Amino acid sequence: xxxxxxxxxxxxxxxxxxxxxxxxxxxxxxxxxxxxxxxxxxxxxxxxxxxxxxxxxxxxxxxxxxxxxxxxxxxxxxxxxxxxxxxxxxxxxxxxxxxxxxxxxxxxxxxxxxxxxxxxxxxxxxxxxxxxxxxxxxxxxxxxxxxxxxxxxxxxxxxxxxxxxxxxxxxxxxxxxxxxxxxxxxxxxxxxxxxxxxxxxxxxxxxxxxxxxxxxxxxxxxxxxxxxxxxxxxxxxxxxxxxxxxxxxxxxxxxxxxxxxxxxxxxxxxxxxxxxxxxxxxxxxxxxxxxx
Numbered sequence: 024x025x026x027x028x029x030x031x032x033x034x035x036x037x038x039x040x041x042x043x044x045x046x047x048x049x050x051x052x053x054x055x056x057x058x059x060x061x062x063x064x065x066x067x068x069x070x071x072x073x074x075x076x077x078x079x080x081x082x083x084x085x086x087x088x089x090x091x092x093x094x095x096x097x098x099x100x101x102x103x104x105x106x107x108x109x110x111x112x113x114x115x116x117x118x119x120x121x122x123x124x125x126x127x128x129x130x131x132x133x134x135x136x137x138x139x140x141x142x143x144x145x146x147x148x149x150x151x152x153x154x155x156x157x158x159x160x161x162x163x164x165x166x167x168x169x170x171x172x173x174x175x176x177x178x179x180x181x182x183x184x185x186x187x188x189x190x191x192x193x194x195x196x197x198x199x200x201x202x203x204x205x206x207x208x209x210x211x212x213x214x215x216x217x218x219x220x221x222x223x224x225x226x227x228x229x230x231x232x233x234x235x236x237x238x239x240x241x242x243x244x245x246x247x248x249x250x251x252x253x254x255x256x257x258x259x260x261x262x263x264x265x266x267x268x269x270x271x272x273x274x275x276x277x278x279x280x281x282x283x284x285x286x287x288x289x290x291x292x293x294x295x296x297x298x299x300x301x302x303x304x305x306x307x308x309x310x311x312x313x314x315x
Contacts, residue, residue: 069288072284072287072288073284073288074088074089074090075280075281075284076094076097076281076282076284076285076288077090077091077092077093077094077097077281077285078090078091078093078280078281079091079092079093079096079281080279080280080281083280083281091281093281094285096281097281097282097285098285100271100279100282101271101282101285101286101289102289105267105270105271105282105286106259106267107264107267107268107271107286107289107290109260109267110262110263110264110266110267111264111267111289111290111293113179113261113262113263113264114245114246114263114264114265114293115293116179117179117182117183117245117263118241118242118245118246118293119242120179120183121182121183121186121187121241121245122238122241122242122245124183124187125186125187125188125189125192125237125241126192126234126237126238126241128187128188128189128192129189129191129192129193129195129196129237130192130196130222130226130227130230130234131222132151132192132193132196132197133192133193133195133196133197133199133200134196134200134218134221134222134226136148136193136197137197137200137201138200138208138218138221139218148197151190151193151194152190152194154190155190155191155194159186159251160250163250163251163254166185167254167255170185170255175255176255176257177255177256177257177258177261178261179261181255181256182248182251182252182255182256182261182263185251186245189237189241191237191240192237192241195233195236195237196230196233196237199230199233200226200230203226203229207221207225207226208221211225231304232304232307234304235301235303235304235305235307236301236304236305236307238297238301238304239297239298239301239304239305242294242297243294243297243298246264246265246293246294247265248263248265249265249266252265252266253266264290265290267286267290268283268286268287268290271283271286
Protein backbone atom coordinates (compact mmCIF):
# COMPACT_ATOMS: atom_id res chain seq x y z
CA UNK A 24 0.00 0.00 0.00
CA UNK A 25 1.24 3.50 -0.80
CA UNK A 26 2.58 5.68 1.97
CA UNK A 27 -0.01 8.28 0.99
CA UNK A 28 -2.81 5.93 2.05
CA UNK A 29 -3.80 6.46 5.66
CA UNK A 30 -4.32 3.45 7.90
CA UNK A 31 -7.92 2.29 7.95
CA UNK A 32 -8.87 4.32 4.94
CA UNK A 33 -9.71 2.99 1.55
CA UNK A 34 -7.19 3.85 -1.13
CA UNK A 35 -8.37 6.56 -3.47
CA UNK A 36 -7.61 6.85 -7.15
CA UNK A 37 -6.26 10.15 -8.35
CA UNK A 38 -8.47 11.78 -10.93
CA UNK A 39 -6.83 13.09 -14.04
CA UNK A 40 -8.03 16.32 -15.52
CA UNK A 41 -9.89 15.79 -18.76
CA UNK A 42 -7.97 16.70 -21.87
CA UNK A 43 -8.88 20.16 -23.09
CA UNK A 44 -9.83 20.66 -26.69
CA UNK A 45 -7.45 22.86 -28.67
CA UNK A 46 -4.73 22.43 -26.03
CA UNK A 47 -2.36 24.51 -28.16
CA UNK A 48 -4.39 27.63 -27.33
CA UNK A 49 -3.58 29.43 -24.04
CA UNK A 50 -6.27 29.18 -21.41
CA UNK A 51 -6.99 32.90 -21.66
CA UNK A 52 -6.42 33.38 -25.36
CA UNK A 53 -8.44 36.59 -25.46
CA UNK A 54 -6.04 38.21 -22.98
CA UNK A 55 -3.08 37.32 -25.19
CA UNK A 56 -4.96 38.62 -28.22
CA UNK A 57 -5.63 41.95 -26.53
CA UNK A 58 -1.99 42.21 -25.46
CA UNK A 59 -0.79 41.58 -29.01
CA UNK A 60 -3.20 44.22 -30.33
CA UNK A 61 -1.89 46.70 -27.75
CA UNK A 62 1.72 45.91 -28.69
CA UNK A 63 0.96 46.48 -32.36
CA UNK A 64 -0.81 49.77 -31.71
CA UNK A 65 2.00 51.07 -29.48
CA UNK A 66 4.85 49.77 -31.63
CA UNK A 67 3.55 50.69 -35.08
CA UNK A 68 4.51 54.42 -34.89
CA UNK A 69 8.10 53.50 -34.02
CA UNK A 70 8.21 50.88 -36.76
CA UNK A 71 6.86 53.37 -39.30
CA UNK A 72 9.33 56.05 -38.17
CA UNK A 73 12.24 53.67 -38.73
CA UNK A 74 10.78 52.77 -42.12
CA UNK A 75 10.37 56.41 -43.19
CA UNK A 76 13.92 57.22 -42.06
CA UNK A 77 15.23 55.09 -44.94
CA UNK A 78 12.98 56.59 -47.62
CA UNK A 79 13.06 59.54 -49.95
CA UNK A 80 10.35 62.19 -49.99
CA UNK A 81 8.64 60.58 -53.00
CA UNK A 82 8.59 57.17 -51.33
CA UNK A 83 7.09 58.67 -48.18
CA UNK A 84 4.19 60.24 -50.08
CA UNK A 85 3.74 57.02 -52.02
CA UNK A 86 3.04 55.28 -48.66
CA UNK A 87 5.68 52.67 -49.35
CA UNK A 88 5.83 50.05 -46.60
CA UNK A 89 9.24 48.69 -47.56
CA UNK A 90 12.69 50.12 -46.71
CA UNK A 91 13.95 52.78 -49.11
CA UNK A 92 17.36 53.55 -50.54
CA UNK A 93 17.86 57.00 -48.98
CA UNK A 94 19.16 56.00 -45.56
CA UNK A 95 22.75 57.12 -46.22
CA UNK A 96 21.59 60.42 -47.71
CA UNK A 97 19.27 61.05 -44.75
CA UNK A 98 22.12 60.15 -42.38
CA UNK A 99 24.37 62.70 -44.06
CA UNK A 100 21.72 65.39 -43.75
CA UNK A 101 21.09 64.66 -40.08
CA UNK A 102 24.59 64.00 -38.77
CA UNK A 103 26.72 66.20 -41.08
CA UNK A 104 24.59 69.00 -42.49
CA UNK A 105 22.46 69.57 -39.37
CA UNK A 106 25.19 68.46 -36.89
CA UNK A 107 22.89 66.38 -34.74
CA UNK A 108 25.87 64.40 -33.38
CA UNK A 109 27.24 67.53 -31.69
CA UNK A 110 23.85 68.29 -30.14
CA UNK A 111 23.65 64.75 -28.80
CA UNK A 112 27.10 65.02 -27.22
CA UNK A 113 25.98 68.21 -25.47
CA UNK A 114 22.79 66.57 -24.24
CA UNK A 115 24.64 63.49 -22.97
CA UNK A 116 27.04 65.64 -20.95
CA UNK A 117 24.30 67.83 -19.50
CA UNK A 118 22.02 64.87 -18.72
CA UNK A 119 24.77 62.91 -16.95
CA UNK A 120 25.87 65.96 -14.93
CA UNK A 121 22.32 66.75 -13.81
CA UNK A 122 21.52 63.10 -13.05
CA UNK A 123 24.65 62.55 -10.94
CA UNK A 124 24.38 65.89 -9.14
CA UNK A 125 20.67 65.56 -8.48
CA UNK A 126 21.03 62.01 -7.18
CA UNK A 127 23.83 63.01 -4.82
CA UNK A 128 21.92 66.00 -3.44
CA UNK A 129 18.79 63.89 -3.07
CA UNK A 130 20.74 61.32 -1.06
CA UNK A 131 22.07 64.01 1.24
CA UNK A 132 18.67 65.65 1.73
CA UNK A 133 17.03 62.28 2.39
CA UNK A 134 19.72 61.54 4.97
CA UNK A 135 19.09 64.88 6.66
CA UNK A 136 15.29 64.49 6.86
CA UNK A 137 15.48 60.96 8.33
CA UNK A 138 18.59 60.80 10.53
CA UNK A 139 19.08 64.40 11.67
CA UNK A 140 17.12 66.56 14.07
CA UNK A 141 16.78 70.25 13.37
CA UNK A 142 14.11 72.90 14.11
CA UNK A 143 11.04 73.01 11.86
CA UNK A 144 12.07 69.84 10.04
CA UNK A 145 8.50 68.92 9.14
CA UNK A 146 7.77 72.43 7.92
CA UNK A 147 10.85 72.39 5.70
CA UNK A 148 9.89 69.00 4.31
CA UNK A 149 6.38 70.27 3.61
CA UNK A 150 7.87 73.19 1.71
CA UNK A 151 9.95 70.75 -0.34
CA UNK A 152 6.82 68.78 -1.22
CA UNK A 153 5.07 72.02 -2.14
CA UNK A 154 7.62 72.60 -4.88
CA UNK A 155 6.37 69.43 -6.57
CA UNK A 156 3.27 71.41 -7.52
CA UNK A 157 5.35 74.15 -9.14
CA UNK A 158 6.79 72.96 -12.47
CA UNK A 159 9.70 74.75 -14.09
CA UNK A 160 7.42 76.45 -16.63
CA UNK A 161 5.81 78.49 -13.84
CA UNK A 162 9.18 79.75 -12.56
CA UNK A 163 10.87 80.09 -15.92
CA UNK A 164 10.74 83.91 -16.18
CA UNK A 165 12.14 84.52 -12.68
CA UNK A 166 14.69 81.72 -13.18
CA UNK A 167 15.76 83.27 -16.48
CA UNK A 168 16.27 86.67 -14.84
CA UNK A 169 18.29 85.09 -12.02
CA UNK A 170 20.55 83.25 -14.47
CA UNK A 171 21.13 86.42 -16.48
CA UNK A 172 21.96 88.37 -13.31
CA UNK A 173 24.54 85.71 -12.44
CA UNK A 174 26.04 86.07 -15.93
CA UNK A 175 25.38 82.43 -16.74
CA UNK A 176 23.69 83.08 -20.05
CA UNK A 177 24.70 80.82 -22.96
CA UNK A 178 26.67 78.45 -20.67
CA UNK A 179 26.39 74.84 -19.60
CA UNK A 180 26.15 76.10 -16.02
CA UNK A 181 22.71 77.52 -16.80
CA UNK A 182 21.62 74.14 -18.14
CA UNK A 183 22.88 72.17 -15.13
CA UNK A 184 22.80 74.11 -11.86
CA UNK A 185 19.10 75.14 -11.78
CA UNK A 186 18.04 71.50 -12.04
CA UNK A 187 20.30 69.93 -9.40
CA UNK A 188 17.73 70.17 -6.59
CA UNK A 189 14.94 67.60 -6.73
CA UNK A 190 11.86 67.40 -4.54
CA UNK A 191 11.02 64.06 -6.15
CA UNK A 192 14.44 62.61 -5.30
CA UNK A 193 14.26 63.95 -1.75
CA UNK A 194 10.86 62.35 -1.23
CA UNK A 195 11.95 59.01 -2.71
CA UNK A 196 15.08 58.69 -0.58
CA UNK A 197 13.33 59.89 2.56
CA UNK A 198 10.66 57.22 2.20
CA UNK A 199 13.27 54.60 1.39
CA UNK A 200 15.47 55.46 4.37
CA UNK A 201 12.47 55.45 6.71
CA UNK A 202 11.77 51.83 5.74
CA UNK A 203 15.27 50.73 6.74
CA UNK A 204 15.87 49.39 10.27
CA UNK A 205 16.71 52.10 12.79
CA UNK A 206 19.38 49.84 14.26
CA UNK A 207 21.61 50.60 11.27
CA UNK A 208 22.27 54.16 12.37
CA UNK A 209 22.75 53.12 15.99
CA UNK A 210 25.30 50.49 14.98
CA UNK A 211 27.12 53.02 12.79
CA UNK A 212 27.30 55.47 15.68
CA UNK A 213 28.71 52.80 17.97
CA UNK A 214 31.36 52.02 15.34
CA UNK A 215 32.32 55.69 15.19
CA UNK A 216 31.19 56.24 11.59
CA UNK A 217 30.59 59.79 10.44
CA UNK A 218 27.29 60.67 8.68
CA UNK A 219 29.04 60.69 5.30
CA UNK A 220 30.59 57.27 5.98
CA UNK A 221 27.20 55.97 7.11
CA UNK A 222 25.64 57.26 3.89
CA UNK A 223 28.14 55.84 1.41
CA UNK A 224 29.13 52.65 3.23
CA UNK A 225 25.73 51.58 4.56
CA UNK A 226 22.83 53.42 2.94
CA UNK A 227 24.03 53.65 -0.66
CA UNK A 228 24.70 49.88 -1.05
CA UNK A 229 21.15 49.29 0.18
CA UNK A 230 19.62 51.92 -2.14
CA UNK A 231 20.76 50.97 -5.64
CA UNK A 232 17.22 50.26 -6.79
CA UNK A 233 16.01 53.71 -5.75
CA UNK A 234 19.13 55.33 -7.20
CA UNK A 235 18.60 53.55 -10.51
CA UNK A 236 14.92 54.52 -10.66
CA UNK A 237 15.69 58.17 -9.99
CA UNK A 238 18.55 58.15 -12.49
CA UNK A 239 16.30 56.91 -15.29
CA UNK A 240 13.63 59.52 -14.55
CA UNK A 241 16.04 62.42 -14.35
CA UNK A 242 18.10 61.43 -17.39
CA UNK A 243 14.98 61.23 -19.57
CA UNK A 244 13.65 64.51 -18.14
CA UNK A 245 16.83 66.43 -18.87
CA UNK A 246 17.27 64.78 -22.26
CA UNK A 247 13.82 65.98 -23.33
CA UNK A 248 14.24 69.60 -22.19
CA UNK A 249 13.34 72.10 -24.91
CA UNK A 250 11.94 75.40 -23.61
CA UNK A 251 14.77 76.23 -21.21
CA UNK A 252 17.64 75.57 -23.66
CA UNK A 253 15.85 77.66 -26.32
CA UNK A 254 15.67 80.61 -23.92
CA UNK A 255 19.10 80.46 -22.32
CA UNK A 256 21.40 79.17 -25.10
CA UNK A 257 22.02 81.44 -28.09
CA UNK A 258 24.95 79.76 -29.84
CA UNK A 259 24.47 76.49 -31.71
CA UNK A 260 27.70 74.97 -30.39
CA UNK A 261 26.19 74.53 -26.89
CA UNK A 262 22.66 73.66 -27.92
CA UNK A 263 20.97 70.37 -26.96
CA UNK A 264 19.48 67.62 -29.07
CA UNK A 265 15.80 68.53 -28.77
CA UNK A 266 16.48 71.99 -30.16
CA UNK A 267 18.71 70.40 -32.78
CA UNK A 268 15.77 68.29 -33.95
CA UNK A 269 13.87 71.50 -34.59
CA UNK A 270 16.53 72.49 -37.12
CA UNK A 271 15.64 69.45 -39.23
CA UNK A 272 12.35 71.07 -40.13
CA UNK A 273 14.05 73.97 -41.89
CA UNK A 274 12.92 77.50 -42.38
CA UNK A 275 10.45 76.91 -45.22
CA UNK A 276 7.08 75.25 -45.12
CA UNK A 277 8.28 72.04 -46.78
CA UNK A 278 9.02 69.11 -44.51
CA UNK A 279 11.55 66.45 -45.43
CA UNK A 280 10.18 63.51 -43.50
CA UNK A 281 13.04 61.07 -43.99
CA UNK A 282 15.69 63.10 -42.13
CA UNK A 283 13.13 64.18 -39.53
CA UNK A 284 12.21 60.60 -38.68
CA UNK A 285 15.84 59.49 -38.70
CA UNK A 286 16.79 62.30 -36.33
CA UNK A 287 13.94 61.41 -33.98
CA UNK A 288 14.92 57.74 -33.97
CA UNK A 289 18.60 58.52 -33.32
CA UNK A 290 17.72 60.98 -30.54
CA UNK A 291 15.65 58.33 -28.77
CA UNK A 292 18.51 55.82 -28.56
CA UNK A 293 20.40 57.18 -25.47
CA UNK A 294 17.31 57.21 -23.18
CA UNK A 295 16.46 53.69 -24.34
CA UNK A 296 20.01 52.54 -23.54
CA UNK A 297 19.82 54.08 -20.06
CA UNK A 298 16.46 52.43 -19.41
CA UNK A 299 17.68 49.02 -20.61
CA UNK A 300 20.80 49.22 -18.43
CA UNK A 301 18.82 50.29 -15.35
CA UNK A 302 15.59 48.44 -16.07
CA UNK A 303 15.94 46.05 -13.14
CA UNK A 304 16.69 48.86 -10.68
CA UNK A 305 13.92 51.01 -12.15
CA UNK A 306 11.25 48.32 -11.80
CA UNK A 307 12.45 47.29 -8.33
CA UNK A 308 12.73 50.90 -7.14
CA UNK A 309 9.03 51.54 -7.77
CA UNK A 310 7.72 48.08 -7.01
CA UNK A 311 4.93 47.97 -4.46
CA UNK A 312 5.81 45.25 -1.99
CA UNK A 313 3.79 43.85 0.86
CA UNK A 314 5.00 44.62 4.36
CA UNK A 315 6.48 41.55 5.94
